[in-house]
Amino acid sequence: MAGALLPSLAGPYDDDRPDVLSVAGRSCSLGGLRGAAGAVARRIAGAPAVAVRADASLETVVAVLGGLLAGVPVVPLPPDAGPAERKHILRDSGAALLLGGDSVEGVEGVPVDAGERVDWSRPEPAPDSTALILYTSGTTGAPKGALLPRAALAADLDALAEAWDWTADDTLVHGLPLFHVHGLVLGVLGALRVGSRLVHTGRPTPEAYAAAGGSLYFGVPTVWGRVAGNASAARELSGARLLVSGSAPLPAPVFRDLERLTGQRPVERYGMTETLITVSARAGGDRRPGCVGTPLHGIATRIAAEEGAGIGELQLTGPTLFSGYLGRPEATAASFTDDGWFRTGDIAAIDPDGTHRIVGRASTDLIKSGGYRIGAGEVENALLDHPAVQEAAVVGAPHDDLGQQIVAYVVADGVTERDLIDFVAGHLSAHKRPRRVVFLDALPRNAMGKPQKRLLPPV
Ligand code: MLC
Numbered sequence: 001m002a003g004a005l006l007p008s009l010a011g012p013y014d015d016d017r018p019d020v021l022s023v024a025g026r027s028c029s030l031g032g033l034r035g036a037a038g039a040v041a042r043r044i045a046g047a048p049a050v051a052v053r054a055d056a057s058l059e060t061v062v063a064v065l066g067g068l069l070a071g072v073p074v075v076p077l078p079p080d081a082g083p084a085e086r087k088h089i090l091r092d093s094g095a096a097l098l099l100g101g102d103s104v105e106g107v108e109g110v111p112v113d114a115g116e117r118v119d120w121s122r123p124e125p126a127p128d129s130t131a132l133i134l135y136t137s138g139t140t141g142a143p144k145g146a147l148l149p150r151a152a153l154a155a156d157l158d159a160l161a162e163a164w165d166w167t168a169d170d171t172l173v174h175g176l177p178l179f180h181v182h183g184l185v186l187g188v189l190g191a192l193r194v195g196s197r198l199v200h201t202g203r204p205t206p207e208a209y210a211a212a213g214g215s216l217y218f219g220v221p222t223v224w225g226r227v228a229g230n231a232s233a234a235r236e237l238s239g240a241r242l243l244v245s246g247s248a249p250l251p252a253p254v255f256r257d258l259e260r261l262t263g264q265r266p267v268e269r270y271g272m273t274e275t276l277i278t279v280s281a282r283a284g285g286d287r288r289p290g291c292v293g294t295p296l297h298g299i300a301t302r303i304a305a306e307e308g309a310g311i312g313e314l315q316l317t318g319p320t321l322f323s324g325y326l327g328r329p330e331a332t333a334a335s336f337t338d339d340g341w342f343r344t345g346d347i348a349a350i351d352p353d354g355t356h357r358i359v360g361r362a363s364t365d366l367i368k369s370g371g372y373r374i375g376a377g378e379v380e381n382a383l384l385d386h387p388a389v390q391e392a393a394v395v396g397a398p399h400d401d402l403g404q405q406i407v408a409y410v411v412a413d414g415v416t417e418r419d420l421i422d423f424v425a426g427h428l429s430a431h432k433r434p435r436r437v438v439f440l441d442a443l444p445r446n447a448m449g450k451p452q453k454r455l456l457p458p459v
């Protein structure tokens with residue numbers, strides 16, 4: 001890759017193009033963004049990595065951009081991360097500073113001032129250097145840090161711009177969290193790389209989307225389901241150029257309701273933290289419910305270990321892949337086949353015309369709730385940390401609004417459902433909390449003593 005990851009940040013900070021970006025009601029000019037990010041870059045230059053308390057704010061954007069300017073890997077920390085999750089992410093990543101947060105776990109907190117102005121004009125860091133370390137859940141254990149190189153981000157954003165005809169004339173609107181690929185990489189870095197205006201609505205509510213007047217909208221299926229459930233808000237999106245859904249399967253009824261209310265078919269795309277977005281419907285192409293389109297420029301896909309009729313695990317290669325899990329060579333190696341293809345763990349089918357359909361996941365221990373990826377094992381471990389809990393089994397149960405909701409089955413004494421929900425929300429983060437807790441006398445087990453999740457009673 002030649003050139004800067006974010007060319008728009010490379011100019012002077014006296015550029016006064018207003019309102020290039022607005023987050024939760026606060027706007028910033030392009031020059032303001034350059035100057036404030038420059039101030040962060042000067043402060044953190046040379047650090048091995050910096051964490052950013054990634055709430056939906058202008059300061060989060062400034063802090064992330066500061067890290068990218070300085071070539072310091074950025075570790076977004078969910079703003080509501082409880083002590084266990086926060087400690088793990090800060091320790092595991094080796095972050096030297098916490099931007100926008102108080103000092104914690106021996107990591108010095110550094111305030112971020114979106115009003116500061118410093119001219120930063122250093123050479124662009126190497127394309128293979130790590131831009132972001134994104135913590136993401138596996139089926140068991142604590143989240144792993146996925147290392148995302150600058151070149152992967154650039155390749156993905158360029159491929160998406162091509163697929164969606166995304167240009168500097170667009171205004172992108174979304175209100176997604178700024179600590180995952182969807183909201184941060186696509187939703188912030190994408191707008192800055194393409195040069196389009198960005199309106200981040202703070203929260204992804206139908207009312208906020210309706211009021212924002214964008215041309216390009218991003219949402220997870222839960223957000224689109226809520227928009228489709230609010231006819232007057234949905235109709236306000238009729239003038240948009242493209243409604244894009246991703247991070248979880250978009251239910252066909254939501255697809256059809258959006259088409260009926262807005263007059264346009266949503267574009268669905270598929271991706272993962274480890275691979276970025278790899279498959280998408282095209283702005284100028286066919287958009288069908290249940291279909292995530294065709295591979296993006298540079299991506300090759302294949303279906304492996306066929307389960308009959310062309311269905312099996314989706315594997316892929318290409319320039320958008322991560323460079324591994326931080327400090328976890330075995331987990332990194334296990335996520336690739338012997339011939340170097342990334343194993344997504346998603347079960348897919350490829351139609352004769354090349355259209356991809358995601359039909360499920362290989363493991364039921366990875367849950368998608370509201371578009372968040374949550375490992376059953378991580379929630380089970382948190383529950384087992386509660387002194388009243390003897391056994392725990394966590395599953396994702398179908399849910400109309402969230403896609404899946406987290407349900408915990410526990411063997412426990414002297415504790416209520418609310419106690420355990422709040423315990424997990426407080427230890428990990430709010431979106432990892434079970435929405436339902438079912439108390440059992442014992443977990444169903446097989447002859448070997450292994451818990452049998454498929455024998456758990458439905459809620
Ligand atoms: C409720 N809350 C609690 C609580 N109960 N807090 C502490 N303890 C409890 N027991 C609080 C929450 O903190 C939050 O506060 C508020 O209640 C509402 O929380 P919620 O009920 O969890 O929100 P909900 O409405 O369910 O959220 C839906 C949603 C959200 C769609 C807005 O799920 C969301 O933002 N999803 C996006 C996920 C995403 O971006 N995934 C992309 C992954 S990248 P407060 O103060 O916050 O209101 C990826 C790659 C790709 O997948 O392909 O894109």
Ligand code: AMP
Pocket residue numbers: 136180181245246247248249250268269270271272273274292344345346358361368371372373
């Ligand atoms: P994450 O690492 O949070 O990005 O989660 C990645 C997972 O989200 C993938 O492995 C899929 O299971 C799921 N996912 C993302 N986009 C889609 C989509 N359009 N349809 C179905 N599943 C999706």
